[in-house]
Amino acid sequence: MLSAEGLRHAYGRVVALDGVSLTLVPGQTLAIFGPNGAGKTTLLKVLAGLIRPQQGWARIAGGRRAIGWIGHESHLYGHLSVRENLLFWAALYGVPTTERGVRATAVLERLGLSDRAGQVVWSLSRGLMQRAALAKALVHDPRVLLLDEPFTGLDLAAAAELRTLLGELRGAGRVLVLATHNVDEGVELATDVAFQRHGRFVQLAPRGARGTADIAAAYRRAVTDA
């Protein structure tokens, strides 16, 4: 579903990726923890095909069309309505004309935005905007979700809501890759855990039966020792 081998990428002398390899199959959710500047965003961008790595390769079955990207920004046009935004993005993702409306309606309903469909985006509250951003990322029913610090800037309620939604999404043959600097966030969603530091995976292992505190302790050790 998603595989990468020997990724290396540097900005000048700053190494962002230093020999990262990984393989994920449907049903897996990988949580990548690492301090800021560890190269997490670069890794996600390489996986999404935004950056051509200087060495190595990354492949996602189905290509860009299969990717849902959730980052800090909503990618929504303020002067279009929520529904117009969804229809635009659905069209770009190659959803057939006849299905776009159905997809948009379904995703709006699922995120509880049905009664906001006609509202222009700039007039939405922050919480609703976040949900609309998720709707945009999901409108083409992506098989692979790449999440770059998705919890940043969310209040507790919104973060819990996002976690619930991601929990629902992670079954059903999808792959989720979640990058964050905060171990507490989203760790319970993960089937696999990786610690990234200076562009390297210090550790990449199935989560097994370990609890959040256990993983947090392991993360601190891994990041300070290496």
Place this chain on the structure above:
Amino acid sequence: MSEGVPQNAGYLVAAYIVVPVILLAYAASLYRRSTRS
């Protein structure tokens, strides 16, 4: 000089001075930039 040849050596001198001035100024600028820092 034979008759009919224009007397415009002043322009010649001006141009032949301007060129080395520009070249030397640039050389100085390069020197300053590489030794600063």
Place this chain on the structure above:
Amino acid sequence: MSLAQKGRRVVLAGLVLLGGVYVRALAFTPVERFQGPAQKIFYLHVPAAVTTELAVILVGLASVFFLFLKDPRLDRFAEASAEVGTVFAAIVLTTGPIWGKPIWGTWWTWDARLTSTLFLFFLLIGYHVLRGAVTDAGLRARYAAVLGICAVVLVGFIHMSVYLFPTLHPQPIVLRPAKPGVPPEMLVTLLLSFGVFLVLYVGFVMQRYAIAQQREGAASDV
């Protein structure tokens, strides 16, 4: 010996050789009968113009290869060549009017060659302005390469349109001194001077390249 030092020596040699060209041009090359002594400005003007064009073409080539290879050395070279090209363009644009005043009777005309050098000058200035306005090194290199290629295409287009549609363009009312029929002494002086300008170009580019290298080192050590 560092690259900057080597470059300085090459420039020094170039300047000495330029002195030689002065001696030859002033004392051992005949005075042109119709234009008088001022015609000798051409021994500086034309080589500078050719070197400018060469510098810009090299910027374009380096830019094309940079976009494929992403080698920072190509970007540094393009930056260096563009800056040196600007200096030579400045020489062309100052010696041109100094020659034009006695010969054409006016400092400036929109002659095709002078105009295309002015274009080059503007394009090169724009190139430096763009480089100065982008903070991210990777982005700066890519943007500069894109602009560099566009600039070369534009210059090529101007030349092509002058030759392909000669009737449409105002033809320069110039006696072209570098045309066949020029006495061999004049041609030799011109070629010697061209060689000297090439030496100066190489020396300047070496120094400018070294500065770019130095700056990058300073930026990434922070």
Place this chain on the structure above:
Amino acid sequence: MRELLGQAWTVARKDLVLEFRTRTALLSAVVFTALVLTVFNFGRDPTAVATIDLAPSILWVTFTFAAMLALNRAFQLELENGALEGLLVSPLSRHSLYLGKLLANLGFVGVVEAVGLPLFVLFFNVPVAPVLLPLIGVIALATVGFVSVGTLFSAMVVRTRFAELMLPVLLLPFLLLPLTYAVQATARLLAGRPLSEVSGWLKLLAAYDLVFVTVALLLFPHTVDE
């Protein structure tokens, strides 16, 4: 090929919907055009120079500035909520993105010119009716030339400092050539010369368009991808 153009049209339609919905930019550009034409009226001595001699310059200097103003905002609206990032992670090809932006800019500048031309006729009492069709041809060809390079540069300039100043400095040298051709062609048309005298300039304009649309299309991916 079909998908390339389909996606381009999706992007262009979205841009034009946004433009016509917000209207601020479009209205400003139209008012700006009217103002420049007015400035020209006061910036000349009608007793010294016949209007007909100055008319082509007035028309084309006005259109050049209007195009520049329009191009400045071409990529501005993609910065809102990081939409550009969204476009880049989507399966949208970079060539489609360029063509879409090109179409949208042509639409925008076209509207401005459609208002500017009648104003020009009205203010300066220039008889364009007998040569209207060829004149529109000249305007169309020159506008494609303006917008082809302009679209490419505006994609770069939005991510630089002093973007509003940067675009004219970079772009004007590239506009001077089509400007020259357009002025020459327009002058001959307005003077009632036979079309055969104009065709050379039209060919040059067409050649310029062909060369720079191709070059910009090839270079555009490098302005957005790392």
